[in-house]
Amino acid sequence: MNSLSEAVLSDAPPGELARAPLPEEYTAAHLRAEDVGMFAGQTDKDVRKSIHVGAVPMPELAPDEVLVAVMASSINYNTVWSATFEPLPTFAFLSRRAAAGGFAARHDLPYHVIGSDAAGVVVRTGAGVGRWRPGDHVVVSCVQVDDHEPATHADAMLGSEQRIWGYETNFGGLAHYAVVKASQLLPKPGHLTWEEAAGVLLTAATSYRMLISDKGARIKLGDVVLIWGATGGLGAFAVQLVRQAGGIPVGVVGSEAKAGYLRALGCDLVVNRSELGLEGPDGKDSTAEQAKRLGRAIREVAGEDPAVVFDFVGRATFGLSVFVVRRGGTVVTCGSTTGYRHEYDNRYLWMNSKRVIGSHAANLQEQAECTRLFGLGKLVPVLSAVHPLSEVGEATRTVQNNQHIGKVGVLCLAPREGLGVTDPVLRERIGESALNPLRAQGI
Template sequence: MSDLAQAVIEGAPAEELLAQEIPSRYRAAHLLKDEVGLFGDVGPHDGVTVDKDVRRSLHVGPVPMPELAPDEVLIAVMASAINFNTVWSAMFEPLPTFAFLERFARQGGWAARHALPQHVLGSDASGVVVRTGANVRHWNVGDRVVTSPAYIDEQDPITQHDGMLASDLRAWGFETNFGGLGEFAVVKATQLLPKPAHLTWEEAASYMLCASTSYRMLVSDRGARMKQGDIVLIWGATGGLGGFAVQLVKNGGGVPVGVVSSGEKADLLRAMGCDAVINRAELELGGPGNVKAWRKIGEEIRRQVGEDPHIVFEHTGRETFGASVYLARRGGSVVTCGSSSGYAHEYDNRYLWMNLKSIIGSHGANYQECWEINRLISLGMIHPTVSAVYPLDEAPEATRAVQTNQHVGKVTVRCLAPEDGLGVTDPALRERIGEATLNRFRA
């Protein structure tokens, strides 16, 4: 471990952090370009199922330290988190991420740094600022921060309206290099937000990508614009996105209807105060076009809350999208941000156009939306959903747990934090919220 990393762990002041040299290498979870063909090209389309075990492709070891651009910040990463983009990256699907890095590098200038033989992953992080570029104004060495994942060119005019419309928008640690799953990470200054003082490092690293995505989908005027009393059907309600969606709906005066796949997950939802719970194991979803199965789900929703959903919160994709369009009420909306079960959706368009429904595409969150959800979490109104914590050496195992859906909520990784539970600077707020609430998903 470098002297700089050790100084961060010991809580050294800014002047001491500045006195330490930046190491030439650091440990990180990464992919190797020469292993892109590791799993071959045989897959389900050939009638063969291949287990693309991410533990084979994801490595933890030393990587070179990049040079810092004028608008960037180097942070010492105390903790990070596993997202589905980490899983996709390590499976080399839907295409190897080295293609993203090479396309980015063709811009020249500072972008050229990103095309390397290794790709450091990770789109979430909490940590301490240890260096700032010459053009950084609002952040200083020693600041405790969390990161947002949107990597944009702030000089693109459209970003002044909505950063998510930027033509070269990238997901940090997925479509860029130097991500959060390492001892250090490089981010743009426009990705940083203040760390909530009542949270541990691993809790603070767990929420930004998923919580901000859920916020934009449900609350933002660029999403479904949820209002008080809206009934919201949430697929995967104890997952990374769903766990925050349930809280945002409850917090905003809506009625969450959570869909889960087991009795244990149903119990967790009820403990969160979810008004209605549907266990898919008890009600078959059926395949695309299985209206009979969908009708039973609709009947169960009406039995529990009396009405059809105003909003359907979609991210699973092919497996559920047809049902989502069917289940939304007349004039209702389906808001979607992903397709974890497949991108090629099928739905009966009659249920859409004849019932005046709408489909809203949503992707990530802009800087202001990230700031708003971070504020809610800092106030103790929305809580992290950490279910498991792994050390950096076990990042491949953590990614495998998400790949095989062995988790609820969020899986996090301690990078420089030597143990769980560190980083809290407002114990009074933490005590008011209660450990039972903050650790509900871990229980």
Template sequence: MDTLAEAVIAGAPPEELLSIPLPDRFLAAHLRAGDAGMFEGETDKDVRRSLHVGAVGMPVLAPDEVVVAVMASSINYNTVWSAMFEPISTFDSLRRYARQGGYATRHDLPYQVVGSDAAGVVVRVGDGVRHWNVGDHVMISPAYVDDQDPRGHADAMMGPYGRAWGYETNFGGLAHYTVVRATQLVPKPAHLTWEEAASITLCAGTAYRMLVSEAGARIKQGDIVLIWGATGGLGGYAVQMVKNGGGVAVGVVSSEAKAHILREQGCDVIIDRREIGMGDGDSAGDAIEYGKRLGRRIRAELGEDPHVAFDYVGRATFGTSVHVVRRGGAVVTCGSSTGYQHEYDNRYLWMNLKRIIGSHIANLQEQWETSRLFRQGGLVPILTDVFPLADTAEALRLVQENRHVGKVGVLALAPHEGTGVTDPDLRARIGEDRITAWRAYATTTARV
């Protein structure tokens, strides 16, 4: 471990951090451009073969950027896509980005440091950074946007140059250090540990935009919200947000074990997808039949159809979502972990005046609002498993095979779990048992 990292871990003051030079190289989980075709023709695209943990070079800092010493990160499904080189190699995205010129050229390298979540300590700030200082404790939003493009000023996510950090950019969060734009920074909630804070921004911020924001479904009290994959990273936060907003959460899961988790977490209605026979087909006709069965099941419990379907699963569920929401209802979608090509019967959309809302990450204000809900205790982390950086490939495989629930964390510079809390009184007021409730659902015995 380098001298600067040791000082960060020891809690050194800002002036000491500034006096220690950045290391030339640092440890990072990364992909190699030369591996991009390695899975062609293979059925099991085992990400443990493509993800490497080793030394990479420290990039040059742009004026609007900061260097963050990463204390912890977490796994998202976009890193699974990157490591499978699907639907395209992310090295193609990096090459296109580099063609913009200037500092963007740094991102076109024979390797990509991946990871779209992180929490850590600011150790350098660019000359153009105004609101952040060395020593600040931060979380990192994955929304990598152009704050000088006028089209993004009403909503940064509408800017045409927006990218997903650590997926469509280099220098992601599964590393000892990362370089990010100042517009990605959010204050770390002082009552959370590093690994808890590192499990928030991508999934909780995305769920907030999908459900609460004016850009999403704008749920209100009493709204019935169907949540697919309700024990996953996105789904777990969606259940909390629906409940906090006075809505009725209908969680769909794939096993009795996951149904048990939702019961303990207070989900209003819990449906095992096997009850309605899902999984035998994914055509538009199959989706209608599943939708009929699901609708009957929800009406039997609640007497009415859902206002909103929260769908990030994609091909396997999207047609059913379109069918099952009520007249005038909405399907809000942010991803497609089971496939991007969706098939649905459009009659049920247009004739019943339903809406499909596309959503992607969250803008900075939405991220700050989400963080505020954690500080108030309205939201709690859904962190389950935690791995050391050296075992990132195993953590990624766990997510690839959907053997996890909640969020899977990765410790970077943090020496062990439980560090980073600077407001223990707030943690005590919210409740240790409540904050760590999801740790009981760890799917491995891995502990750091």
């Protein structure tokens, strides 16, 4: 282990961190450009074959960037997309990024360090960074923006140069070190461990924008909200946000086992799609009869049609979402894990004055507001499993096959779970079982 990593793990003071030399290489989960065509003609695109863990060169730091020693990260679905080279190989993103010239040219490499979540310690800052110092404990936003772009100052997600770090950029979070813009950082909640903190920002903030923000559905007291994939990362945070806002979450799951886990998250109203004969998450289009069955099931448990439908599943669910949401209601979508081309009956949209809102990630203010809710104990992590970085392929495979519950964490520099807590008083007040509701169920 290099001296900088040793200093980080020993909680060295800021001065010692700043003096420790940067290693020339670091360990990272990465893809190789030479592998882009490896899954051609294959049905099962096994991400364990495309994700490599090994040494990569340490990049130069731009003036507005920060080098973070990554203690922990987590798996998001964009890691699956990256590792299957679909819908596009991420190397195309890196090439376009590099075309801007200057420091952006570093991103176009024959390898791509992936990962869009991280919690860790600042170890270096660029010459133009004044807000952050070595030794700061931080969580990393997945959103990189160009703050010279006017649209960014209205809403960072509207800027044409907005991109997702570790997916559309290089030097991501599934590694011992990560290069991020200073504008991606927020203080780590002190009562959370590294692995807990690393599994909240991307998914929780995405759910926050979809449901709470004025850019999303803006749910209110008493709203019935249908949540697809309610035991996944996005869905499990959506359940918490709806409850905290005074709404009524109705979670959709695919098995009775997942229904039990969902109730442990505080979602008492559950619809089991397998019992209704709905298609699984395989990209098939829904039918009118399936939509009617789902609508009846929702009214049976909630008493009325949902005001909002939370949908990231895409093709397999979108037609159902448009059908079941109430008159004047809203379908809010942030992804399409089962396919991007959706079919739905447009009559139910226009004749009943329904709305569809597209929502992508979250701007830094929304992420700060969401992180504050963790600091208040209003939101808690939904971690279910933790893997070492050496097993990142297996961790990603679990998400690829929809075999996970909540969030799947990855230890990077952290040698074991349970480290990184700087506010034990708040942690004790909230309670271990409350902070880890899924793991308390024995997952």
